[in-house]
Amino acid sequence: xxxxxxxxxxxxxxDLRTRFPAEFAARLEGQTAxxxxxxxxxxxxxxxxxxxxxxxxxxxxxxQVATSSSSADRIERDxxxxxxxxxxxxxxxxxxDPRRFGFMDLVATGDLPAHPAIGRLGPEPLSAAFDAxxxxxxxxxxxxxxxxxxxxxxxxxxxxxxYVSEALHVAGLSPQRQASTIATPNGxxxxxxxxxxxxxxxxxxxxxxxxxxxxxxxxxxxxxxCRRRGCGGVVRRRTQGGRSTFYCPGCQR
DNA sequence: ATTGAGACCTGTCGGC
DNA sequence: TGCCGACAGGTCTCAA
Numbered sequence: 455x456x457x458x459x460x461x462x463x464x465x466x467x468x469d470l471r472t473r474f475p476a477e478f479a480a481r482l483e484g485q486t487a488x489x490x491x492x493x494x495x496x497x498x499x500x501x502x503x504x505x506x507x508x509x510x511x512x513x514x515x516x517x518q519v520a521t522s523s524s525s526a527d528r529i530e531r532d533x534x535x536x537x538x539x540x541x542x543x544x545x546x547x548x549x550x551d552p553r554r555f556g557f558m559d560l561v562a563t564g565d566l567p568a569h570p571a572i573g574r575l576g577p578e579p580l581s582a583a584f585d586a587x588x589x590x591x592x593x594x595x596x597x598x599x600x601x602x603x604x605x606x607x608x609x610x611x612x613x614x615x616x617y618v619s620e621a622l623h624v625a626g627l628s629p630q631r632q633a634s635t636i637a638t639p640n641g642x643x644x645x646x647x648x649x650x651x652x653x654x655x656x657x658x659x660x661x662x663x664x665x666x667x668x669x670x671x672x673x674x675x676x677x678x679x680c681r682r683r684g685c686g687g688v689v690r691r692r693t694q695g696g697r698s699t700f701y702c703p704g705c706q707r
Numbered sequence: 708a709t710t711g712a713g714a715c716c717t718g719t720c721g722g723c
Numbered sequence: 724t725g726c727c728g729a730c731a732g733g734t735c736t737c738a739a
Contacts, residue, residue, distance in 0.1 A: 471715070471734080495733075513733055514717080534717085553716045555733060571734080598710065607734085614732055673732090695711065698730085714736080720729090 455487040455499060459542035466536050471512060471557040481505060481560055482539075494575050494611035498566075506563045508572070512555025520546040575611040579654050584610060586651040589636070590643035596633035600650075601694045603633035610654065616673045617657055619700045623672045623682075624653035628706045629699045672700040680704055 463479035475481075485501040492498065499507040520529060521544065529546075537549040537558065549556070559569070567573050576592065577584040592609040593600075603609050604618040613621070622629050627636075627646055636647040643651075661668045671681050672689050680687040680702040687704020 510733080512716095513731070551716095552718065553731090553733095555716070557734095596709085602710080605733090616732055696713080697733095710739085712737090712739105715734095717731100719731085722728090723726090 455539070455541065455547060456490050457487065458545070459484065459486045460501075460539055461542055462538075462540040464538040464540075466531070466538070470536060470551060470554045472559075474558060475560050478558070478560055482507065493572060494578070494607055495614070496572060500563055504563055505560050506566055508559040508561065508569070509549070510556050510558075510571075512551060512553060512557070514553040515549065515551035515556035518548045518550060520548060574608050576606075576608045577610060579610050579612055579658055584651065584655075586643035586648040589651045589654075590647040591637070591641045593633040593647070594637040594639075594641035598633055599629060599694060600627055600631050600633050600636070601629035601699050604654075605695070605697075612658075613654065615697050615699075616670065617654075617661065619673045620657045620671055621650065621654045623701060623706060624657055625649040626705055626707065628703075629694060629701050631707070672702060675700060 460482050461484075463482045465474060465479060468474065481503065482501070485503045485505070487507075488500045488502060490497065490499055495510060497509040497511075499509070501507060532550055534550050534552045534554075535548050536551055536554070539547040541547065549558075561569055577588055589610065593603050596603050600622060601618055604613050604621065605615065607613075619629065625646065627650060636644055636650060638644060675689045676691040678689050680689060682702065682705050685702060685705040687702040689700055689702050691698055691700050693699070
């Protein structure tokens with residue numbers, strides 16, 4: 455999409471998780487995509503018009519790029535192909551999302567910081583702004599669990615259910631542990647905060663480096679052997695906040 | 708203000 | 724084979 459003009463936008467239904475904004479297709483058509491960026495789990499496409507297209511994959515969303523320019527109109531459409539962008543390059547970008555938990559929005563680029571979803575996000579986990587100090591400050595005073603705190607996008611932006619479990623395992627911290635215990639009363643980091651911040655970074659870097667499906671340490675490994683050297687524990691699954699958490703009771707405290 | 712529960716929607720899988 | 728409940732990688736809203 456980067457550098458291409460959006461020639462045509464086809465909406466095959468009126469909504470995803472939310473309705474498309476008014477004049478969505480018309481405001482996109484004729485605009486050039488200046489870039490393709492990411493903030494947390496949101497995809498951002500700044501446009502020549504001064505607007506930014508915001509997209510989220512939800513649970514089941516995906517994009518497919520079709521490059522056959524001649525027969526683009528005759529491509530067989532899956533019933534969950536909801537949005538089609540036809541580009542000046544001849545390519546088509548197709549958004550497919552069976553569960554429709556994804557969404558798209560369009561706002562003036564200058565208004566992004568005020569966007570209800572984007573504006574409240576915490577630091578990017580791989581940025582220098584995210585470290586043990588930032589993590590401890592965000593967790594200080596929190597009565598909730600570490601699992602819930604890490605899923606809170608205001609604490610750190612972009613961790614989901616899988617990598618919260620993975621990071622807590624690397625750090626050797628129990629998902630049920632109270633979030634505030636990684637900080638001192640005045641909000642400075644304890645040892646656990648240093649380990650957890652480092653674990654979050656390393657887990658994400660590893661997952662990105664292995665673009666193919668990562669080999670998880672605990673996620674979806676209930677009843678399997680803990681992969682930590684010398685641990686010998688067994689991975690357990692429990693429900694926290696309606697979501698599955700995987701952890702090793704042997705090495706996570 | 709924080710926190711936990713429920714809602715949104717469809718598909719897949721295992722058990723009966 | 725068919726039916727039913729449980730579960731799935733996210734986020735929002737609501738009530739306590």
